[in-house]
Amino acid sequence: MSDILTSDLCDRIDAWLGRFPAEHRRSAVLGALREVQKEYGHLTPERMDAVADYLGLPAIQVYEVGSFYTGFQHQPVGRHTVAVCTNISCWLRGGEEILAHIEKSLGIRAGESTEDGRIFLKSEEECLAGCCGAPMMQVDHVYHENLTPEKIDKILEALS
């Protein structure tokens, strides 16, 4: 336990460790970073060091993972993550217009957060496997499909 890894966080990391044979603690790196990010909003070198310490790994092994996967943030971001799919199936049904609508109504570009810290508009490259509900987006990993500007406005307004 440390200032960063509270006992609750340690329990959550242990739940990931419990999925793997005892000698493969490294396998829990993704899960541990995810829990830490959930707690603090983004990763920092100190937070990754704490994970490395806890798992008994060289820090570099944790940094590598932290920087490889796009799910990890290294700067403060808004409380809610909005990811708009503009991949092929969504693109064919107006995904880019949906993204443009959100950028305009929030006054930010993909990759940025609103000033009030409410919304992080993720810069999404991947198809989010909701292609049959295109155009679609995820808000904190919850699917919203068959989007229209009106529908989006309602969803975004409801975010606290």
Place this chain on the structure above:
Amino acid sequence: MTRHHNEMCFATLEHPKPWTLKAYESVGGYRAWRKILAERPPRRDLIEQVKASGLRGRGGAGFPTGMKWSFMPDCEESYLVCNADESEPGTCKDRDILRFNPHALIEGVAIACYATGARAGYIYLREEFTDEPHFRLRAALREAYETGMLGSDIRGSGITINLFDTLGAGAYICGEETALLESLEGKKGFPRFKPPFPANYGLWGRPTTVNNVETLALVPGILRREPGWFDGVGTEKSPGTRCFSVSGHVSRPGNHELPLGTPFADLLELCGGVWKNRELKAVIPGGSSVPVLPAEAMADLNMDFESLAAAGSMLGSGAVIVMDETTDMVKVLQRISRFYFQESCGQCTPCREGTGWLYRVLTRIVEGQGTEGDLKILEEVPARIEGHTICALGDAAAWPVQGILRHFRGEFEHYIRHGKSMVGPS
């Protein structure tokens, strides 16, 4: 027309709560696994049954599943990994299996563990499935443990099988099986050189089988039916059913599980035809990485491995992306190329550099700055990537270029000569 519609992976859909154990048992779920637990057949017998069914992997490459399982040696420590990273653009069937029939997957993984001699199975979900698909899978895993379908010495059978759910963290490349294994080991998702293949050197260096969600979810239904049923559905070389994710310019996009060999025209009709009363222009029949086919080629085409190969494309992941007459094929290719450029892991020079080249050249053409030489680049670069990389992402980046260029070259030439699209308002 809709013979055998949603009978396997989507069999519980009619039930009010399709994802529950109750729903699954009402369609015969866990019967195959209970029988195995009771009779403890030699594992090779199950492999023979799966071989006989003709089941081929649904993850993209179509590798025969029984044969893949037969590569697994008898040993103390080996693993079964389910690829639930579903990330091939256009594909959204595995997500629906996880949401609506997670028990079929669990039973399939349990059987696959038994048949391959693995003591544990890992189900690797992409991070974006954190919410509903993961919740449903976890609830189903809990139910399966509580009813004595998983665990140590299950029902006093002496059989021990534990299944674990894990999550990725955002990386398309982790759908490639060896990148997925690296990710499960807590590393960057860099695909491994092959050989050795996972059956020899897989998770933590142990023998490992990797199978797609749909592949595994099909197994219980195959085993509980009489031999010959599954291969009686579909065609001779493409037996069984297949989940098609139909997206793009159709009236009612959706997932449909149908016999392989179903005519494309029937599939299109199920989805309400091309939207807005428009004409069909082209179809990407197996996820964004396979070559596009023009409407003429699709008209009489059947959706099975061989027919699509003969037409110059692939069944891939079962994602059928439909495009109407207003579609700008140059922009389609630009969008697809942007994706592969972004998702290349960068290990191999041809893929890392080539995907960047393709995207830049296509952007230049779309912006009206293309030159005749650009067409040559679009021809040469894919040829330099294809077959020269560690994993098939390189091929996946090359094939769409070759396909679209083969069938819609005129659109590229028009852009280059006139600085604008020949489609849409002039």
